[in-house]
Amino acid sequence: MRARFFRTWRFEVLQRKLLFLSAQASQAAELAAAYETFEAKFAALDSDGDGFISGAEARLSLLQSELPTEELRQIWDMSDMRKNGGLDKHEFVISMLLIQRREQGLPLPDTLPLVWRTPPKHAKVSPLIQPN
Numbered sequence: 001m002r003a004r005f006f007r008t009w010r011f012e013v014l015q016r017k018l019l020f021l022s023a024q025a026s027q028a029a030e031l032a033a034a035y036e037t038f039e040a041k042f043a044a045l046d047s048d049g050d051g052f053i054s055g056a057e058a059r060l061s062l063l064q065s066e067l068p069t070e071e072l073r074q075i076w077d078m079s080d081m082r083k084n085g086g087l088d089k090h091e092f093v094i095s096m097l098l099i100q101r102r103e104q105g106l107p108l109p110d111t112l113p114l115v116w117r118t119p120p121k122h123a124k125v126s127p128l129i130q131p132n
């Protein structure tokens with residue numbers, strides 16, 4: 001009886017790990033696709049080429065979504081990870097990804113998934129402004 005319990009328990013733990021890894025892979029793919037979609041938009045907004053856009057510059061892109069102000073505020077709070085009042089390329093892509101997901105009817109997450117907190121390996125983000 002005890003051996004059967006442990007086999008069942010180990011199987012359930014393995015299932016949870018596989019679901020977690022599958023979710024991470026899906027989130028990583030979603031982030032990579034968002035980079036392809038929004039990198040050029042960031043480059044156009046980053047007129048001085050310093051890898052950073054001010055809150056005022058980002059605001060126009062956020063408002064184009066026509067999402068409610070409270071949701072845009074939540075998106076800004078999640079995407080401005082360093083809380084410096086502006087967005088680097090990674091933070092901008094995250095904000096656009098969150099907006100895109102809301103426009104598709106998906107709820108905002110309570111917190112950013114771990115895999116979204118750092119740029120993907122292929123992304124060129126200035127080392128001076130990479131998230132910790």
